[in-house]
Amino acid sequence: MERLLDVEGLALENNPVALVLPTLACLFSTLSGGRKSYNGYQVLRVNLTSTRAFNTINGIYLTNTFDFLTPPVRNNATDLVVCPEQLLPLKGLFRTLRIPYEVAVPNLEKEIAHETIENNLRLKSEGGMNWNAYQKLTTIQNWMDDQAHNHPQFLSTENYGTSTEGRHLKVLKISTGGGGSKPAVWLDGGIHAREWISPATVSYIANELIKIAEEGESNENYRLVNAVDWYINPNLNPDGYEYTQIDRMWRKTRSGNMGFLANAFGCIGTDPNRNWEYQWGGKGTSNNPCSQIYRGTSAASEPEVKLTQDYVYARREQIKLFLTFHAYSQMIFTPWGYDDVPIDDKEDLMIVARNAAKALKDVHGTEFQSGSSPELLYAAAGGSEDFAKGKAGIKFAYCYELRDTGKHGFILPPGKTKAYLYFVHKWFPLQLHYHYQSSLFSLCSFLFPL
Numbered sequence: 001m002e003r004l005l006d007v008e009g010l011a012l013e014n015n016p017v018a019l020v021l022p023t024l025a026c027l028f029s030t031l032s033g034g035r036k037s038y039n040g041y042q043v044l045r046v047n048l049t050s051t052r053a054f055n056t057i058n059g060i061y062l063t064n065t066f067d068f069l070t071p072p073v074r075n076n077a078t079d080l081v082v083c084p085e086q087l088l089p090l091k092g093l094f095r096t097l098r099i100p101y102e103v104a105v106p107n108l109e110k111e112i113a114h115e116t117i118e119n120n121l122r123l124k125s126e127g128g129m130n131w132n133a134y135q136k137l138t139t140i141q142n143w144m145d146d147q148a149h150n151h152p153q154f155l156s157t158e159n160y161g162t163s164t165e166g167r168h169l170k171v172l173k174i175s176t177g178g179g180g181s182k183p184a185v186w187l188d189g190g191i192h193a194r195e196w197i198s199p200a201t202v203s204y205i206a207n208e209l210i211k212i213a214e215e216g217e218s219n220e221n222y223r224l225v226n227a228v229d230w231y232i233n234p235n236l237n238p239d240g241y242e243y244t245q246i247d248r249m250w251r252k253t254r255s256g257n258m259g260f261l262a263n264a265f266g267c268i269g270t271d272p273n274r275n276w277e278y279q280w281g282g283k284g285t286s287n288n289p290c291s292q293i294y295r296g297t298s299a300a301s302e303p304e305v306k307l308t309q310d311y312v313y314a315r316r317e318q319i320k321l322f323l324t325f326h327a328y329s330q331m332i333f334t335p336w337g338y339d340d341v342p343i344d345d346k347e348d349l350m351i352v353a354r355n356a357a358k359a360l361k362d363v364h365g366t367e368f369q370s371g372s373s374p375e376l377l378y379a380a381a382g383g384s385e386d387f388a389k390g391k392a393g394i395k396f397a398y399c400y401e402l403r404d405t406g407k408h409g410f411i412l413p414p415g416k417t418k419a420y421l422y423f424v425h426k427w428f429p430l431q432l433h434y435h436y437q438s439s440l441f442s443l444c445s446f447l448f449p450l
C-alpha cells in the first residue's frame with residue numbers, strides 16, 4: 001500500500017512517486033516570444049475512484065512538484081499539468097499501478113497559443129474595454145476610472161493601496177446616494193491570476209449595474225443599485241494577472257522574489273487565497289514557497305490580501321453579501337472552507353446558494369453544485385469567504401467557481417467569452433430576485449426594503 005506523504009515531511013523513500021520527481025530541465029522555463037512555452041506539456045485527468053489511485057496521486061500532489069489544476073479528491077477526477085520530461089515515467093507509473101487516466105489536453109501550448117492569437121486579434125479589432133476578449137489590467141482599471149469620471153453622480157473609484165510590485169488595488173463604488181448608509185455588496189475577482197474569466201465576469205457585472213443606474217427608475221432592476229451600494233474589485237491580484245501575459249498558468253502573487261532560480265522553479269509568490277487571516281495555515285495549504293498553495297510567511301503577508309481585508313473589515317457593518325469569483329468547476333461554495341465543520345446558519349446559507357444555482361440553471365441550463373468546499377471537494381484554509389464570514393461577520397459570504405468543468409479549464413476560448421458571460425447578464429438580477437423571494441432571512445430586507 002502506498003504511503004501517504006505529509007506536507008511538512010516529504011517521506012519519499014519506498015514510494016513510487018520518487019520515480020517521477022521532475023527533472024531539472026522540466027522546471028526551467030522556456031521562453032517563446034517573451035512568454036513561457038508549454039510546448040509538449042499535457043494535462044492528464046486521473047480517475048481517483050480507487051484507494052490506490054487516490055493515495056498515489058495525493059502523494060504526488062503533496063510533493064509540490066506538479067501543477068494540479070484541481071486538487072485530488074477521493075472518487076473524483078483530478079487534472080494535473082505534466083511537463084514533457086515527466087510524461088513517460090508518470091504514465092509508466094500509472095500503468096504499473098493500474099491507475100486509470102486520460103490525456104485531457106495533448107499539448108497545452110497549442111491551447112494557450114490559440115487563445116493568445118485569437119485574443120490579440122480581438123483586442124486589436126476592438127480597442128478599449130469590451131467583453132469580446134480578455135482585457136489587460138490597465139484596460140480594466142482605466143475603464144473603471146473613465147466610468148467614474150463619466151458618471152460622478154453614482155460612481156467613483158478608490159485606490160486603497162498598492163500591490164507588491166506597486167500596482168493599484170482599485171475598487172469601483174456604485175452608490176446612488178445615502179452617504180454609505182445603505183447595505184452593500186462586495187464583489188471581487190482575479191485573486192488567482194490565471195482564472196481570466198473571473199475579472200471578465202466581475203467587470204461585466206459592474207458594467208451591467210452601471211447601465212441599470214444610468215437608466216434609473218425606468219429600468220426594472222433599478223432597486224439593485226438604488227437600495228444597495230456596491231464595492232467591486234475585478235483584479236485582486238494585479239501583479240499575478242499582469243504576469244499571466246508571460247506565464248499563462250501563473251496562479252499566485254509575485255512577492256518574495258528571490259531571483260532567477262526561484263523564478264525558474266516557480267518558488268516565488270503566495271497563494272493569495274490561502275493567505276487570509278482566518279484559520280490561516282490549516283488544511284489544503286503548504287509551507288513550501290514552491291507550492292501552488294503556499295500560504296505565505298504569515299496570515300495576510302500579501303499586501304493585496306492585507307489591504308483588502310482592512311477595506312472589507314472597515315465596512316463590515318455595511319457589507320451584507322460578499323462574493324468572490326474563481327474558476328473552474330461550476331460550484332458555489334459556502335463557508336467554511338477551512339475544514340468540514342458545522343456552521344450555525346448553514347440552512348440560511350444553503351437556501352441562498354441553492355436559489356442562486358437554480359437561477360443559473362433556469363437561465364442558461366448550466367449546473368452549479370452548492371455546498372462548502374470540504375463537502376464538495378477539499379478543505380482549503382485561509383480563503384477570503386472564510387475571512388468575510390468568520391472575521392468580518394458578514395452573514396452571506398460565497399465563493400463562485402465559474403465555468404467550465406474542465407473541458408477548457410482556465411483557457412476558455414476568448415471567442416466564447418461573451419457566451420460565458422451572457423449568463424451573468426441574465427442571472428445576476430434574477431439571482432438577487434431569488435434572494436429576495438427567499439424571505440426566510442434578513443437578506444431580502446436589506447436588498448429590497450419594501
Ligand SMILES: [Zn+2]
Pocket residue numbers: 191192195273326327
Ligand atoms: Zn481560484
